[in-house]
Amino acid sequence: MAERPLSPHVTVYKWAYTMTLSILHRLTGIALFFALIVLTCWLMAAAAGPSAYARAMTRLASLPVKGLIALALLALCYHFCNGLRHLAWDVGWGFERAQARRSAYIVLVVAVLAAAICLYWLFASGPGTA
Amino acid sequence: MSLRTPLARVLQHGAARDGVSHWWVQRVTAVALAPLSVWLTLSLLWLPTGNYGAVAQWIGAGLHPVLLALTVLLAVWHAWLGIQVVIEDYVTRTAPRLLLLLLSTFVNALLAAIGLYAVLRIALRSAA
Numbered sequence A: 001m002a003e004r005p006l007s008p009h010v011t012v013y014k015w016a017y018t019m020t021l022s023i024l025h026r027l028t029g030i031a032l033f034f035a036l037i038v039l040t041c042w043l044m045a046a047a048a049g050p051s052a053y054a055r056a057m058t059r060l061a062s063l064p065v066k067g068l069i070a071l072a073l074l075a076l077c078y079h080f081c082n083g084l085r086h087l088a089w090d091v092g093w094g095f096e097r098a099q100a101r102r103s104a105y106i107v108l109v110v111a112v113l114a115a116a117i118c119l120y121w122l123f124a125s126g127p128g129t130a
Numbered sequence B: 001m002s003l004r005t006p007l008a009r010v011l012q013h014g015a016a017r018d019g020v021s022h023w024w025v026q027r028v029t030a031v032a033l034a035p036l037s038v039w040l041t042l043s044l045l046w047l048p049t050g051n052y053g054a055v056a057q058w059i060g061a062g063l064h065p066v067l068l069a070l071t072v073l074l075a076v077w078h079a080w081l082g083i084q085v086v087i088e089d090y091v092t093r094t095a096p097r098l099l100l101l102l103l104s105t106f107v108n109a110l111l112a113a114i115g116l117y118a119v120l121r122i123a124l125r126s127a128a
Helices: A017-048 A050-060 A063-090 A097-125 B006-010 B019-046 B052-060 B064-090 B094-127
Strands: none
Touching (some): A017 B052, A017 B064, A017 B094, B064 B094
16 A cells, blocks of 8 residues: 555655644644643543542642643644644735745744743743632 | 546545545634634633632633533544544554544544533533
8 A cells, every 4th residue: 555655755855944833733733632632631520520620630730740731832822823824825825935934933933922921821920820 | 427447436546525625624623713722721821720619610601611612522623634634644554544543533522522511511500
């Protein structure tokens, strides 16, 4: 089955940093699938009642898990911003090489800034830390 | 008249004819998830998640259960389509490919069912 040429021919292209963003979109998408599992577990714990919820929260509030939540927030900010970039391409905007590179740069900057704000709320001052 | 050879037709080569709807639903769910994901993320960051009463009340309040159910279902749908593309692109051997596709389908269906059930249970309890 693998004898015929199969797309994507990842290895035949000269590397361009826009390719990194494309791969990152897929990686963060997969990561967000696991975040979705955590979200549904959280909802299920809330549905199960106060004691089950308290048990779930002691796990979710532990530092290593909070680190994973931080990574999920970073993945979400990136996937969100780059997803908007993909939607712009879908309506035919921004396909030129220079535009694609500029939008890649904008996506990275905005995603990191948005994630920084989210992480600040997650770790430092958010009312949610109660 | 079709220009495809009889052999190609028998071997089921060529387009499966549902590529456009896959692509389109991926975009429609993306557009819907854009505002919903911002709403959910900011809400969860704002919510005093250590306080069970506040969390249960927030989940059941007003239109929150509707938006929550929509978010979970659309996210599952979007994830299911996206994971399918990734598996089909990188896993070329038939058996592991089929197994992973089935696994993704079942896990995503389970997530949808759990998410919907949990939200409804909290919402109906706080409405009662």
